[in-house]
Amino acid sequence: MARMVRLVLFDIDGTLIRTGGAGVKAFAKVFATEFNAVDGFEKLKFAGRTDTSLVREFFEVHRIAAAPENFQRFFERYVFWLDHILQESHTEVCRGVRDFIAELQALPRPPLLGLLTGNIRLGAEIKLRHVGLWKAFETGAFADDHEERDHIAAIARQRGGRILNEELRGNEVVVVGDTPLDIKCARAIGAKALAVATGGYSLAELAEHGPDWVVEDLGKIRAAKVVT
Numbered sequence: 001m002a003r004m005v006r007l008v009l010f011d012i013d014g015t016l017i018r019t020g021g022a023g024v025k026a027f028a029k030v031f032a033t034e035f036n037a038v039d040g041f042e043k044l045k046f047a048g049r050t051d052t053s054l055v056r057e058f059f060e061v062h063r064i065a066a067a068p069e070n071f072q073r074f075f076e077r078y079v080f081w082l083d084h085i086l087q088e089s090h091t092e093v094c095r096g097v098r099d100f101i102a103e104l105q106a107l108p109r110p111p112l113l114g115l116l117t118g119n120i121r122l123g124a125e126i127k128l129r130h131v132g133l134w135k136a137f138e139t140g141a142f143a144d145d146h147e148e149r150d151h152i153a154a155i156a157r158q159r160g161g162r163i164l165n166e167e168l169r170g171n172e173v174v175v176v177g178d179t180p181l182d183i184k185c186a187r188a189i190g191a192k193a194l195a196v197a198t199g200g201y202s203l204a205e206l207a208e209h210g211p212d213w214v215v216e217d218l219g220k221i222r223a224a225k226v227v228t
Contacts, residue, residue: 003172005192005227007160008104009116009153010137011177012124014199016097017131020089023123026081027054034077035070037062049181050118050143050152051075079122086130093131094198096219101136103223111227112164115140116156116175116185118149139163149181150188157189174226176218183209194226 010016013023031037037058055074059066104110114137117124121142128134141156153175161168170190175182178199183206186193195211196218197203206214215221 003169004109005111005174006164006166006172007112007114007157007168008174008176008227009114009140009156009160009191011175011179011182012115012117012119012127014178015094015176015182015196016133017091017093017127018198019086019091019127019130022082022085022089022091023119023127025085025089026078027058029081029085030074030077031058034073035062035064037064050147050149051078051120051123052143052147053118056147075120075122079120079126082123083126086126091131093133094196095217097133100218100221100223101133104227105136107223107227111174112139112160113137114156114160115142116153116177116182117141118143118152120144149185153185153189153191157191174212178206180206180209183211186211192226194221 013019055071056066059070064070101113104113115124117140119142121144124142125134139159141152141159145155146152157168157173171192173189173191174194175186175191176194176196177183178196179201183193183195193211195206195214197206198217203214203216213221213226
């Protein structure tokens, strides 16, 4: 028997917000100023990736030791530059997001709202506080928790279950994201997938990966349809 969705997990970049490339610019600034690494950056594919895996890949390209102290050095400077660059960037909440979240919160039995993101936690907080969305989410899992997105999804489901004091089944979780990797990590934990074409992928490209729903933006679907 189908059960009502108890946990909705949101990706951030391209799903909830657009930051005008602030995260990418902050990455480039740290690599240049801290590690004197300025070439090859354009080859990195950010969509759906985790911050940790991106840093590791760039370290490998430039033969920089992937040592804990280098990751720490990178991310300490990254959050500084991210906050600074966001102040000078054009940022926006993706169409339909605020209303969709409000609809979820207004349901008779509202689901727990969480984040499932490749951002490190502090980076996620900086981005979402900048647009006033951080407090909408009660839980989440981040690149600090694991380098692989599928594992981040599993951690997010476990944390949600602990808050709700129940072990969540896959069909009680919805993952909302804008890339095929978001759909993939939803399937990895048996969750439903709501794909939105507000990032770099079209409706047709997302539909090829078989999400449960695929919409132009979150204004094109009602919250009640997703959770029942």
